[in-house]
Amino acid sequence: MATNNTTVPHPEIPVDIGVSLLTLIEAALIIAGMIVLGRLMRRFILRKSKETTLTWIINEDTADIIFRMFVLGGIIWALYLLGIMSYEIWNTTVGNIAFAIGFFYFAYLIAKKSKDYMIASSGKEARPDVMVKAKVFYYIFLTVAFFLALNFAGVSGELSAVLAAIGITGIVLGFAAQTVVSNFVSGVFMYFDKPLSIGDQVQIGELEGVVEDIRILSTRIRAWDGTLIRIPNEKLFNSNIVNFMRYPVRRVDVDMGISYSADAEKAIRIIKDVLDGIPLVLAEPEPLVYVNELSDSAVMIAIRAWAPSEKWFDVRTRIIRDVKKALDEAGIEIPFPQRVNWFANELRVKVEESGEREERA
Template identity: 30%
Template structure:
């Protein structure tokens, strides 16, 4: 019983669906006819209007016609039985309508182009936007026409000749849009260059022109992209146009994976490289030759400048320190070579203004990053100006003692007495006490010698005077000083202070010290050394037998 009920229900459902199908197809045809009447009514109304009203009505016609084409396409993909003739009529009507719309758009584009050229600057952006929309609609008409011919083929009508003619129109439009894109892209790049060097009064006009050109380039790219996809349907070779689109936009699309497009891109790059080599190789080689020649000339000038500056700063009248002389000699050579480098770079076509600006910006950044180095640099300048020491001086500075070997603007090289090289930052030297041992040409040698309390002071003084007076390196002026200085705990101390040349300081110090020991021994004078007398007190036996308190007091 249930099976019979289900079978009956299925037969009823199939009968209802069979009856409803013709009604649905007929309703779609009726809707299509209604839309067609509305499109025709709007189109006829637009013919009698002018100005902006006519444009608005034509835009409504386009929108209505798009709806009509959507329904028409659905019916053609699954045409109802017996409706092929009506559908063919609708498609032929679309072919005529599309051709008429294309002619109207072409005429309007020409009028609007003239209006754009004569319009004030403040209105050009709005008119350019309207013109771009019209151009986009114009190329879309080619796509609609191609769809119309495809529909006729689906309905059994041959359109090979019409498609061939339309493919030719598409190819011509591709060439035109490609040329327009190339021209506008070149204009956009040229305006970008002009904007960089333009004055404030020129920038406003150039910026407007630059924006207009950018919009033209964007519109050309959209049209070229649409036409290229349409050209693929028409079996037109569009690899060059896709390559051009990639070169202008730099966008990676699926078209780039096409072998023909890749081959076209690499062929263009190869051709451009060959052309560049042929056109510019002699010029580049000549510029390289000039660059090298300028560098060599200024290198010679650098050495010549260093020699001239060296003679100038070495003059006794200037009284410059060796550090100051080295600084001026080094900086003069570097300055000449730097100027030569800038001139050489300008000869190869490099714009020096951005380079110098970059140096300025880099200098600020480096200044923040290298604050300690700049502190050393400033300290080096102060050392050069105030000259607390010079190359060859023995100094105690920055916690280091030794001979100044070399100095730059950021650090000082000191060679210690045991021949170690120590590089000290200038900021540490300038911020601490500086002791220059060899700054003066004459130094006093301070020595102390001792005799015992049992020795003769007069005899010791005579020996010391004889030793100092007989040494050839001791100066007669300033006068030496030999005096009894201190009655010490174990000795009588004499100060001996002869004056010598700075270079003879240590020789005199060591010679006199040796001579004093030998002469004191010969004269019987003793050189006391630290000593201490220890006295032992013996404790009697009866005190040991005393009470513990007494014993403790004795121990204390």
């Protein structure tokens, strides 16, 4: 009887998985070495930040960014060594995608740091103007970094299609959000025009108040009654803006009437003496007091005095109060409106004595 010595082949278990133990150790050493180098570089930058005046670029934030770059670079290097970065995905490699993501991430950190520095270094006065500039720089920087990252990712062939799609989407969104776009553009134009600053007392059309905040799409005004008014930048840009705080001094205009029987020259001398006694009334430009108009009921005297812009209201109220008091003490009448009525026919008035009315009763 024949014996069948044919053996059935068994599937072999693969022993080599493509990565040797030595390669794993080498990759781990690379990551550890880059972490150590990153820490050393971070300490070096922190030490230099205390010795230099360029703290806007050599500081703790910069040290953290450099440390992250070393760590991420070590991880990518180790993955390349292990062969993982060579895998193909969507006509590109994992390495290209990882590099593009890392590039965009650090571009975001740099853009954010630059924006924060521009805003922080502007100070309180220039902050509203620099705010718009910083945001425009931030978004433009990120947009450029995004398209560069797409190129690094190996999708430059599809970049034209992406740009075309973005262009079409932009047109559609532009028609759908015309108000938003116009407000944004107006906000950019206002940055160059610089009509307002936070804290200014302004009049915009029929609205008056203090500027609380200037944003990329709208401006917020706190009215005199304490209410908040939000004005779209498009409307603000096309409105007549009166800025009461633009210049350091502002003129106080007061018109006051005296009776026709009063001595106008004496009243002018009294008013000038009152102005000389108010410390916040500026000597230069010199205050003006003169007869301005002969109205129906009074001789109108114009008072024109200059005061610091932030003290304008206080100076105006004090001028009115002190001038009224000084004219009253001098016996100069401030008349109320008077009218003389003429009748075509003579009026006859019958007056009866109280005693006669009692007798008739």
